Amino acid sequence: MNTKERILKGSLALFNEEGEARQTAVDIANVLEMSPGNLYYHFKGKGAIIAALYDEFEAGMRALLRGARGRITSIEDNWLYLYVLLEDIHGFRFFYRNLGEILARYPALAVRFRALLAEQRQTISALLGDLEKAGVLHLMPRMKPVLVQQILMMLTFWLSMDAVTGAGEEEASLIHKTVFSIMTLVIPHMGGAGLEAMQAISAYYDTVMEK
Amino acid sequence: MNTKERILKGSLALFNEEGEARQTAVDIANVLEMSPGNLYYHFKGKGAIIAALYDEFEAGMRALLRGARGRITSIEDNWLYLYVLLEDIHGFRFFYRNLGEILARYPALAVRFRALLAEQRQTISALLGDLEKAGVLHLMPRMKPVLVQQILMMLTFWLSMDAVTGAGEEEASLIHKTVFSIMTLVIPHMGGAGLEAMQAISAYYDTVMEK
């Protein structure tokens, strides 16, 4: 592994663990047992590291979003897809826990993240559309954009909520709860199929949570 | 108005307008056309100012939460109460837009904010309970805590979402949309009464939004 990769890997771990805001370029160098000078040789500073990490995140997220198109039809598919999305996001939790701050500090990232949000919004909308076509989802006239926005918001701030409540919950458990919560946004609009899905998810949820 | 009050009022305005993170003690002094020395005479620094502002916010929010007990019964009451809550929060938007960062920087505030969240959670739960007793709300067995959490999350991060999407929406319009969105979390669990309420709220929403 070359130095550039080591720096990215180490920074990501450090940011996720200790929070991005309070880490300086020197801190990063220390963790990697490397001189600040060397760090600056590879990256112009913390900003450049964050930009590179964001590149990685964005590429992965876009791949996931595009992979969803047309392939996710049943309620169960949606449910599993959510797990994958949330795990991906969790890998870059430092970013999501400090969204506002980071985007304010790096306007170029803000532009890109907004575009990514738009693609997420589109994908969510398409997934709901597929469920409607399949006849399992029945939305009242004006509900759809509101429901999409609710899902997007939960997808964007579940990690912030966890951080703020200070639960410091374990990854698997937190993701399970969040999947459950997001599915619960949709289920009330599903009629009979929703009740079944709810029971299935609840049962699964219980088994997982008891571990 | 004495100097202490001037500082608090000016800081709140500055933070709300320009974001808390990028304002230094000197910036605050400049806005108030006052020397940094004088500022430090009244407050030990930015941290002390933020703590004082939080005192204000917390007192107001607790008053609102306690005022709700038992007095809010109909769907319309809930809807109006939400406006009041959101307006109160909007007055301290600098805090909500930077929640994670600020709470990490001032651990004493984090403890207090968590307690406040707990009281909000309780109040929301009580309000939903009243709607259940009134027979307009019907929740499936495990739904209630999830629904409460969804509402609490939206209440906590609506301003962050607005900041992140960069919509920079006007206050009244943003609050309307958020009220609508939060009510929409509850309405699917209301059966027939929900459909009516939905239509009423939609109609009202349209009139307001067209202005």
Place this chain on the structure above:
DNA sequence: GTCTATAAATGGATAGAC
């Protein structure tokens, strides 16, 4: 109470030796 001036602390960044 308020100001000016300045010290102390921190973080960002680079030059030059190896």
Place this chain on the structure above:
DNA sequence: GTCTATCCATTTATAGAC
């Protein structure tokens, strides 16, 4: 590529005059 040494900018905080 990597290190040491150092400098520069920003922010915090205080001392002492008025």
